[in-house]
Amino acid sequence: TQDWWQSVTRATYEAVLTGGDFPYDADEVAAYEAAFPALFESLQRERLLAADLWELAPGAQRLLQALRAWRDAGGPRVYACTDGFDDRLGTLLANVLGEDVVAATFDAVVGGGGEASAFAVAAEAHGAPAAACKHVATSSDSACPYETVAVDPADYDADRDDGALSSLLDLLDVWGLPKAEGDDVVVTSRTYSVYDAEYPGFDGEGDPAEYL
Numbered sequence: 704t705q706d707w708w709q710s711v712t713r714a715t716y717e718a719v720l721t722g723g724d725f726p727y728d729a730d731e732v733a734a735y736e737a738a739f740p741a742l743f744e745s746l747q748r749e750r751l752l753a754a755d756l757w758e759l760a761p762g763a764q765r766l767l768q769a770l771r772a773w774r775d776a777g778g779p780r781v782y783a784c785t786d787g788f789d790d791r792l793g794t795l796l797a798n799v800l801g802e803d804v805v806a807a808t809f810d811a812v813v814g815g816g817g818e819a820s821a822f823a824v825a826a827e828a829h830g831a832p833a834a835a836c837k838h839v840a841t842s843s844d845s846a847c848p849y850e851t852v853a854v855d856p857a858d859y860d861a862d863r864d865d866g867a868l869s870s871l872l873d874l875l876d877v878w879g880l881p882k883a884e885g886d887d888v889v890v891t892s893r894t895y896s897v898y899d900a901e902y903p904g905f906d907g908e909g910d911p912a913e914y915l
Contacts, residue, residue, distance in 0.1 A: 713739065781808060781809050783805075783812045784821040784822070793805070810828075811828055822849070833848040836850075854869075855867045
């Protein structure tokens, strides 16, 4: 994974250094090459794991609350998984959610290891047959041996896979979990105006505030 991220990062920087109308000169490129290892390490181990770079999807905290209650009442075990053999998910979740939330919500945070995918690692950890497991992701994954429930809170239907749920809280209905007041309110990242359908409009005379 580190090799892949390094190649992507290097390609991005080099496109800036050598492209455009004002490419950097040889000395500047050489300085970049010397600085790249430390720069890459800082990006991967510090900056990209910073909480301020990440935004929770609408309904995420409420869903995690429901999962905790379900699990504590004898429901299923809950795993946070990432494939691609990346070992940073635990750190990222702790930074964004808080270590206490991660510990209270997930039985384990799992990444791929060696030649095994995250699915294989999780299966070995919980010992349940594949037919008894559910996988929640933004889209279906052909490599996943479990039934996948696709959930993608993208603002526009065209941005999500066909059949994907549009809200994380739709999972409460899928799993038959109780809903709290407000769970059916759809929240997106877009901003909407609240308006009066009978508003006559400002006619250019008087104080515009009188029409609000």
